[in-house]
Amino acid sequence: MTPSHILKILSLLLLSGVLVLSQDYEANYLDYDTDDSLPEDPRLSVPQQPDYDGQLTYWYECASECFCPSSYPFAMYCDHRKLKAVPNIPRHIRHLYIQHNDIEEITSKPFINATSLREINLSYNKLQSSKVDKDVFSTLKELIQLHLEHNNLEDIPSPLPKTLKRLHLGFNKISKIPADATRELTKLTVLDLCSNRLTDAGIKGKILSDMKSLMQINMCNNKLKSMPADLPESIQQISLENNLISSIPAGYFKKTPNLLSIRMPHNKLKSVAYNAFNLSKLMELHLGHNQLFKPFFVPRTLEHLYLNHNDFKGRIELIDLKHEGLFKKCLAHPYFTQTYHSSNGICLFPDLNISLMCPSLDLGNPNMLTYIRLDNNKLRGPVDYYAYRCFPRLIMIFYGNQRKDDEEDSETKKYEKPDRPKRPGGNKAIN
Incomplete structure (x- = not known):
């Protein structure tokens, strides 16, 4: 045997070894559990799509209506196929993607052997609660993620497996959360109920507090008039956009110290307690498109604050600064910002008072706020330079156009950082 033949044989053996190793690595990768990471926003979560070009049929079993790529041997893709029923699911399948079909009914039969399922995506179908077998999901003891958005469900499927996260x-027609539907979901971290028909009457008792691991709850685009009761201590993000909520009870967030994000734009909030958002971990607070007009305390951890499209106002008065009584009155006003000394001066009384939002300075523990949006309020003067002293990390304020009482909203424009005001009676800038 010549040396060239020996080299060819060695090359073939090496190549086969690489292929075997790559297959083992792929299988191990699919076994890797990433569920301990922070939950993603469900609106941004998109199932991974396979590469259909040049795929070889995997030797495992696959439903004839679907596709099982060799690169994802534990996934079965049945999406966008105009299916009217769920096909039989092989035992080894862990990820079932059957979204964007015409399925109205789910029976237990296709799931008899599907003991390994961890993820099911049945979104964008025509599912009806009356046509979903009661125990169809509860028998799936490995199930972690279940997508049922964009269907015609009127009730939450029940019971659900305890493993669900x-x-x-x-985007269904759900109007209530029954206690028996969530009582056993102690491992659930994400619950998305946006764009349903939820009302206050449909959320009673300790329905939410029983979910001890819940980190993210989305109830946007519903018909809620009050804050959902008894949130669990574990909650980190709450989304209540586009409801009818008019108030936040005093001390409401005291039981949720781990909150990172509160999103409540497009509600009917008129005022909140001064310390309503005094949370040690809060990073995002979105209160745009409400009717707020009084300032509140801003926690040091907050990074993004949205107050656009509210009713914060500013009142400007021209006073004679030589009149000692008027000058003292201006200085003593709780909403006083600054005066400019001359024969006459301006006294500005803003409703959005920065000193109330930031009552003290701590150079060793500065406020983390970097972004404020203030457009489409009713402010009448510039943002006080004190804002940049109180919030030293502040990068941008969207001041934009401001409304009159009878003026409609307008587009946002960037508010530039002002020059430092000069000290009264001299040229030295205020530090």
């Missing part, structure tokens, strides 16, 4: 039910 992410439940997506947005």
Whole structure:
């Protein structure tokens, strides 16, 4: 045997070894559990799509209506196929993607052997609660993630397996959360109920507090008039956009110290307690498109604050600064910002008072706020330079156009950082 033949044989053996190793690595990668990471926003979560070009049929079993790529041997893709029923699911399948079909009914039969399922995506179908078998999901003891958004469900499927961590039910017709539907979901971290028909009467008792691991709850685009009761201590993000909520009870967030994000734009909030958002971990607070007009305390951890499209106002008065009584009155006003000394001066009384939002300075523990949006309020003067002293990390303020009482909203424009005001009676800038 010549040396060239020996080299060819060695090359073939090496190549086969690489292929075997790559297959083992792929299988191990699919076994890797990433569920301990922070939950993703369900509106941004998109199932991974396979590469159909040049794929070889995997030797495992696959439903004839679907596709099982060799690169994802534990996934079965049945999406966008105009299916009217769920096909039989082989035992080894862990990820079932059957979204964007015409399925109205789910029976237990296709799931008899599907003991390995961890993820099911049944979104964008025509599912009806009356046509979903009661125990169809409860027997799936490995199920972690269930997508049922964009269907015609009127009730939350029940019972659900205790292993479930992410439940997506947005864009259905659900009006209530029964206690028996969530009582056993102690491992659930994400609950998405956006764009349903939830009312205050449909959320009673300790329905939410029983979910001890819940980190993210989305109830946007519903018919809630009050804050959902008894949130669990574990909650980190709450989304209540586009409801009818008019107030936040005093001390409401005291039981949720781990909150990172509160999103409540497009509600009917008129005022909140001064310390309502005094949370040690809060990073995002979105209160745009409400009717707020009084300032509140801003926690040091907050990074993004949205107050656009509210009713914060500013009142400007021209006074004679030589008149000692008027000058003292201006200085003593709780909403006083600054005066400019001359024969006459301006006294500005803003409703959005920065000193109330930031009552003290701590150079060793500065406020983390970097972004404020203030457009489409009713402010009448510039943002006080004190804002940049109180919030030293502040990068941008969207001041934009401001409204009159009878003026409609207008587009946002960038508010530039002002020059430092000069000290009264001299040229030295205020530090």
